[in-house]
Amino acid sequence: MAPKIDPAILKALSLDAATTTITTHGGSGFASTFKLSTKDSDGNEKLYFVKMGKGKDSEVMFAGEHTSLNAIHSTVPSLCPVSHAHGNLSSGNGSFLATDFLNLSASGSSGSGQSLAQKLAKLHSTPAPVPEGYEEPQFGFPVPTCCGDTQQDNSYRSSWAEFYADCRLRHILKCAEKNNGKDSELDNLVEKTALTVVPRLLKDGYLKGPDGRSIKPVTSPSFSHGIFTHPTPPPPPQVVIHGDLWSGNHGRGTIDKGGLIQKYGDGG
Secondary structure, three states: OOOOOOHHHHHHHOOOHHHOEEEEOOOOOOOEEEEEEEEOOOOOEEEEEEEEEOHHHHHHHHHHHHHHHHHHHHHOOOOOOOEEEEEEOOOOOOEEEEEEOOEOOOOOOOOOOOOHHHHHHHHOOOEOOOOOOOOOOOEOOOOOEEEOOEEEOOOOEOOHHHHHHHHHHHHHHHHHHHHHOOOHHHHHHHHHHHHHHHHHHHOOOOOEOOOOOEOOOOOOOEEEOOEEEOOOOOOOOOEOOOOOOOHHHEEEEEOOOOOEEEEEOOOO
């Protein structure tokens, strides 16, 4: 018997239940994965890849994945699929994510003509947008993301060293202590690393871009003597990076019979 399509998914994607089916597809360590097939007004097939998970953790994970996929796609469209929707299931105990379906068995298309390395180079050299509510670029991300099932604190910081110390080292320590109890030796080592090692290695002006310029937030132009001035040359800007870049998350295929796309993520 085919799985039943949750009404929340149909509503989010504006689909007709009478012309839409769903089947299990692929796999993920943190969610159930499906292929959803529907027909448009002209009778053409449209496919979606759907993840469903239980509990609050899946809600946070899918919200982060939705925002992350679209941040990458907006910069390099052929690097990953679009995420169309995410939200809570109507059953009240779980969440879903719906993206373009990537046919990993497809072949024979020339695609975008860019290699994976070229696409990553574009992703890692295109300035990220200034976050809402800020006047200058920041280090961080609009929503929490997950490493496995561990939620990451992506709160904005103006300094990369501050972000790494607070939102990575200290945050992960708090998660570890919550699950396993306090460890004074580990606490001291993490704090010593955050206070001493991180500022030495990641302080503003220490890290350099490929052109030798310091990597730090771009300052806003200032008004001086009737003209706008700007640091010359401006430092390399913050960019979107992929936080799970490894061979197990790499695939190559087509979306809706289009050109080849390289994609990072679970399942389809």
